[in-house]
Amino acid sequence: MGLQFMLFDSKNTTQQQQWMPTGTIPHPTRNKRFRLGVRPMVRNTEGRWVRGQLRWTTLGFKTYGWNLLRSQHHWFTRFASMARSDTQLQFKVDEDWLFMDEYASDLLWPLLDQAQELGIPLISTRNEQRIRIVDPAAFSMRASLDEKQLQLGGVLHIDGQDLLLDADSPSGVIADHGFYAQLGQPDEIWLAPSTEPIAEAHRRWYADRRQVAVPVAEINDFFESAYPRLARRFDLRSASEELQLPALKPPFVQATVTYKRDLNEKGEPNDSATLDFQVRYPGVPDHHEVYDFEAEEELRAAVDEVFQEHTGNGNPDLAPKFYSGESVITFVSEILPAIEQLPMLKLLEKGTRPVFRQLRELPS
Structure with a gap:
């Protein structure tokens, strides 16, 4: 058995028609631009990964005729049960995908480690794409200044890289305990636990990816009004030595x-x-x-x-x-x-x- 991943983009209509189920019960993250879905797969007699009759809702009983390893089958049933928090109790009939964005239990990470020990590969819907579990990641805001404005944007610090995030960045949060990001080169999807619980303000930022732009003439007012709140809610860093962010006044x-x-x-x-x-x-x-x-x-x-x-x-x-x-x-x-x-x-x-x-x- 294998765990198949796919990063869904709500603006990709072809992808939505091909891969998304037609159920009507809404998910809390359905309106997000990007969502990371997973589903169980099994190798057929020809060695190809197929879905067959495997669904998250029927994994416990619709397995007749499949030569499944007991340890792997048990892993998948535990994976599904831990995902069924208040947000995912209502799977649709024969639900295809389980969305990692809503995976409330941080036991996800030891489970993924155990999958490798049990020989459960993490696979993509595309043969050339690789799925990787990397070291803990963190999120911050980056401030940069040009001749016209001060700009604040999100940065995901993951696997030694700083990924600049905007509305078109294929990335997201896994509940309050992890991050994921899809890269172009190399063609990979990275998953990482967070270094600390992800604050609600950070999760809201990921929902709309709003960039902050402050005209040069209004920067001083920004530093006096909005900046103290932002700097205490986010790890706010300067993009260069030329831009010195004010020190926060103590409470x-x-x-x-x-x-x-x-x-x-x-x-x-x-x-x-x-x-x-x-x-x-x-x-x-x-x-x-x-x-x-x-x-x-x-x-x-x-x-x-x-x-x-x-x-x-x-x-x-x-x-x-x-x-x-x-x-x-x-x-x-x-x-x-x-x-x-x-x-x-x-x-x-x-x-x-x-x-x-x-x-x-x-x-x-």
């Missing part, structure tokens, strides 16, 4: 204090204060989630140290605090001044900070 803690004054039953003032913390990233809107876990841990540790010193109880999670009555005096007189001294913290106060004076003698 900071924004502490917001809201003061409130009420009157008690005797008409005396009763002050309260609410303290909230938020980790923010310069140039990145709050609703765009980006993370620098190491930097955030340092921020939390610095705030936690202040609380440990002045209250005996830490605040490692930057939990909100509420102060009323006598605790407001401690907060305003001791905790708040210490917090203000932290270089990585910005203080925002709403309302009027109450002023407390220490009595040096008892009132007469």
Whole structure:
């Protein structure tokens, strides 16, 4: 038995008519430009690779008359079962192709290694094309500058090569754990596990392959607004030494204090204060989630140290605090001044900070 690969291009109508099944149950990746399909094949008595009655849905029982090796047949049934995540539970009747783009389990890679041990070749629909499993790959964005504009595009770092990606590049992601790419010279399809889980932003980029072009006159605005978010979501690199990308400003803690004054039953003032913390990233809107876990841990540790010193109880999670009555005096007189001294913290106060004076003698 063999595992046959084919990279489908939705713009290749001849290919679609010849190879794609006519089923109606949609796949999540059906609208993608490129998809990598695989299917089981078997050698006939003449030594040619044929499909016969083999389908992913019938692999377990429609094998009568085929002289299949038990170990290889078992491998294919496991390969299919691991692919059937929530996105691929509904195979169409006699489904021809299983699409690697949706293969959710990262056990794919040890399975492919085992295929070689069991003598299961990875083959293409074209005899001259080779299928290769290569070392782990990574994705980044590359910035280049010419006289007219700054351009940002995707780069796949795979098997020692940097493949520049655009809308016509036959390449894709395998769920969140791998990449594939089809080369012209040599005529090969490469599959590679990813060096780390593929972020959702990277998978979205692969869906539309949108190139970013910034006119020269707008580059400074781009570096102040969109660049901080992009550079934290993607590994963004310069294409040349002439283009120096700005260093990212570190995250900071924004502490917001809201003061409130009420009157008690005797008409005396009763002050309260609410303290909230938020980790923010310069140039990145709050609703765009980006993370620098190491930097955030340092921020939390610095705030936690202040609380440990002045209250005996830490605040490692930057939990909100509420102060009323006598605790407001401690907060305003001791905790708040210490917090203000932290270089990585910005203080925002709403309302009027109450002023407390220490009595040096008892009132007469």
